[in-house]
Amino acid sequence: MNTHSKIAAAFLVAASSLIAQAADAPAPAVSFGGYAVATADYTKTSGVGSTTTADLDAAKFGVTGKFGTVTGYASLFYDGGATNVLDAYFTVDAGSGLTVTVGKFLSYMGYEAFDIPNMAQISYANGALLGFPVPGYHTGAKLDYATATYGAGLAVVDSVYGSDEDLKKPGLEAYFTYKGIKDTTVWFGIADEVASSTVVYDLWVSYALNKTDSIGAEYLIKESVGNNWLVAYTKDLGGKWTLTSRVSGESVTGGADMLKYTVSPSYSVNDHFIVRGELSYTDNSAGTPSQTFLAVQSIFKF
Numbered sequence: 001m002n003t004h005s006k007i008a009a010a011f012l013v014a015a016s017s018l019i020a021q022a023a024d025a026p027a028p029a030v031s032f033g034g035y036a037v038a039t040a041d042y043t044k045t046s047g048v049g050s051t052t053t054a055d056l057d058a059a060k061f062g063v064t065g066k067f068g069t070v071t072g073y074a075s076l077f078y079d080g081g082a083t084n085v086l087d088a089y090f091t092v093d094a095g096s097g098l099t100v101t102v103g104k105f106l107s108y109m110g111y112e113a114f115d116i117p118n119m120a121q122i123s124y125a126n127g128a129l130l131g132f133p134v135p136g137y138h139t140g141a142k143l144d145y146a147t148a149t150y151g152a153g154l155a156v157v158d159s160v161y162g163s164d165e166d167l168k169k170p171g172l173e174a175y176f177t178y179k180g181i182k183d184t185t186v187w188f189g190i191a192d193e194v195a196s197s198t199v200v201y202d203l204w205v206s207y208a209l210n211k212t213d214s215i216g217a218e219y220l221i222k223e224s225v226g227n228n229w230l231v232a233y234t235k236d237l238g239g240k241w242t243l244t245s246r247v248s249g250e251s252v253t254g255g256a257d258m259l260k261y262t263v264s265p266s267y268s269v270n271d272h273f274i275v276r277g278e279l280s281y282t283d284n285s286a287g288t289p290s291q292t293f294l295a296v297q298s299i300f301k302f
Helices: 003-024
Strands: 029-045 049-067 070-078 083-095 098-106 137-146 150-157 171-178 184-193 198-208 214-222 226-238 241-252 257-270 273-284 291-301
Touching: 137 171
Parallel strands: none
Antiparallel strands: 029 049, 029 291, 049 070, 070 083, 083 098, 098 137, 137 150, 150 171, 171 184, 184 198, 198 214, 214 226, 226 241, 241 257, 257 273, 273 291
């Protein structure tokens, strides 16, 4: 039996064990959650012109079921054009900080959040020039371990950047995080797309200045492609207002560089409704037009 067959067999054994535990568990506790996001934006591209859009550009509905030590989660996601299954996984709590997850789940990588209500601004810091180096969702299995001081995880997936459903050349992800310094989180991760020999290294650090204010920095390398970085500061302005200021950059091997400046105020009407704005300017090199981006976003979450 080769290495990949052994991995597949191990996953099948783990999945069978988790299903057996779920069968013996008490009736599940079920909860629901999600959000809907509408955005109006104006983009001016140097030498090209401007565009204006306004639409419902994202919505998510998720269901969580707890079966004793096993938790299942599934979600549907509307991306502005189509609705698809986003999450579909189950996790078993093996005790002592150890968990095992099987199914379709979000990548470990990236400082900025995927779910819009968890973001501090509207647009992402980087991505377009490097072909979005932070992965999205993929299918496989992962093992995570966490304590109050540190955490670590390993995932074997069908593909880091897609969903080819082929474990002959799987995608691999691993991370380590340390929280032993007061109010500070240090996180380092590696992702390897084995099929294309593409490796990504991601390091980010966040520091809580107080209960409301924080600063974060990230540096990411995509081998043979380039690197990008960001520094962001979120400040509580009082009266339910916050302001995020961000500077980010990107460098492509043998190609263009980018420098982006962002300011983004947010107003929390209540626990379920947020109004967010953003003004960004992206300065591109190597003949790529610069852009100015202005947007207002409403976020309803439940």
